[in-house]
Amino acid sequence: MAEFLSLQAAVSRYIDDGDTVAMEGFTHLIPFAAGHEIIRQAKRDLTLIRMTPDLIYDQLIGAGCVRQLIFSWGGNPGVGSLHRLRDAVEQGWPNSVEILEHSHAAMACAYEAGAAGLPLAVLRGYVSSDLPKVNPQIKCIECPFTGEQLAAVPSIRPDVAVVHAQRADRQGNVLIEGIVGVQKEVVLAAKRSIVTVEEIVDDLGASVNACVLPSWAVTAIAQAPQGAKPSYALGYYERDNAFYQAWDEIARDRERFQAWLNDHVLEQGAVS
Structure with a gap:
C-alpha cells in the first residue's frame, strides 16, 4: 500500500x-x-x-x-x-x-513485458535496422511457430x-x-x-x-x-x-x- x-x-x-x-x-x-x-x-x-x-x-x-x-x-x-x-x-x-x-516501439514493448513479469519483449521493429549493430541488448530470435525472424529486447524492470x-x-x-x-x-x-x-x-x-x-x-x-x-x-x-x-x-x-x-x-x- x-x-x-x-x-x-x-x-x-x-x-x-x-x-x-x-x-x-x-x-x-x-x-x-x-x-x-x-x-x-x-x-x-x-x-x-x-x-x-x-x-x-x-x-x-x-x-x-x-x-x-x-x-x-x-x-x-x-x-x-x-x-x-x-x-x-x-x-x-x-x-x-x-x-x-x-526505438520507441521497443521501449514500450519492454515496459509492457516488465509490467507482466516477462523476461523479454518481442517485436518486428528492428528488422533491417542499424541499431542492433550498436546496442547489444537487441537480439534476433526465431518464432517457434512460423520460423519468422524477430527482434527481442530485455524487459524493463527498474529498481x-x-x-x-x-x-x-x-x-x-x-x-x-x-x-x-x-x-x-x-x-x-x-x-x-x-x-x-x-x-x-x-x-x-x-x-x-x-x-x-x-x-x-x-x-x-x-x-x-x-x-x-x-x-x-x-x-x-x-x-x-x-x-x-x-x-x-x-x-x-x-x-x-x-x-x-x-x-x-x-x-x-x-x-x-
Missing part, C-alpha cells in the same frame, strides 16, 4: 546510488520536482531509463548523477540537442555516460519508477489524466515507485476508463504542486515553452549551467 511522504523523504528512502531509475511522462506530467530532489541529494551512478529524455535528464546528467542512459530519443523538443548529454557522451563531463538507444500525476486520494490511489504514456506500465514493472501529485483529495473524481494507479501498485506518494513544470499538467498549468527555448543557451555552457543549477535547484528547498 502507498505511503504518504515528503518528496525529500521519498527520494532518500527509495532511491539509492547505483539504482536503475525510470522517470516517465510523455510531453506532460514530466516529474521535474522529483528529478531536482535527486540532484539535491547527490545520488550517483544511476542508470536512467526514459523513452524521450529531455530537459530533466539533461539536468541530471549535467549534475553528475548518471552512469548510463537507456532511451529511444533524446533532445530538447522543438529546439535541438541536449547539450549536457552531448558533453557527457562526447567529452566525459562531468563524467562519462554510456548510452543504449532503442524505481518515478512519475507525476494530477492527484491522489487519501487511500493512495492515483489519477493520471490527459496524455498517458507508459506511466502505468513503468510503475507496475518497477520494484519501487514514487508518484508525485499536484494535490491529495478525498475523491479522485475519476471518469469511466480513467487511468488510475491503485494504491497496492504504488510505494510512495509525495505532494508536489507544480511538480511537472516546465512541462504541463492538464487541468493545472500550461507548458512553459519559453523555458524550453531558454534552456538551449543555458545548457550550452558548463559554467552557465552550473550557475543555473545552483540558483534554481541546489539552493531551493525540497517540496514537502
Whole structure:
C-alpha cells in the first residue's frame, strides 16, 4: 500500500546510488520536482531509463548523477540537442555516460513485458535496422511457430519508477489524466515507485476508463504542486515553452549551467 511522504523523504528512502531509475511522462506530467530532489541529494551512478529524455535528464546528467542512459530519443523538443548529454557522451563531463538507444516501439514493448513479469519483449521493429549493430541488448530470435525472424529486447524492470500525476486520494490511489504514456506500465514493472501529485483529495473524481494507479501498485506518494513544470499538467498549468527555448543557451555552457543549477535547484528547498 502507498505511503504518504515528503518528496525529500521519498527520494532518500527509495532511491539509492547505483539504482536503475525510470522517470516517465510523455510531453506532460514530466516529474521535474522529483528529478531536482535527486540532484539535491547527490545520488550517483544511476542508470536512467526514459523513452524521450529531455530537459530533466539533461539536468541530471549535467549534475553528475548518471552512469548510463537507456532511451529511444533524446533532445530538447522543438529546439535541438541536449547539450549536457552531448558533453557527457562526447567529452566525459562531468563524467562519462554510456548510452543504449532503442526505438520507441521497443521501449514500450519492454515496459509492457516488465509490467507482466516477462523476461523479454518481442517485436518486428528492428528488422533491417542499424541499431542492433550498436546496442547489444537487441537480439534476433526465431518464432517457434512460423520460423519468422524477430527482434527481442530485455524487459524493463527498474529498481524505481518515478512519475507525476494530477492527484491522489487519501487511500493512495492515483489519477493520471490527459496524455498517458507508459506511466502505468513503468510503475507496475518497477520494484519501487514514487508518484508525485499536484494535490491529495478525498475523491479522485475519476471518469469511466480513467487511468488510475491503485494504491497496492504504488510505494510512495509525495505532494508536489507544480511538480511537472516546465512541462504541463492538464487541468493545472500550461507548458512553459519559453523555458524550453531558454534552456538551449543555458545548457550550452558548463559554467552557465552550473550557475543555473545552483540558483534554481541546489539552493531551493525540497517540496514537502
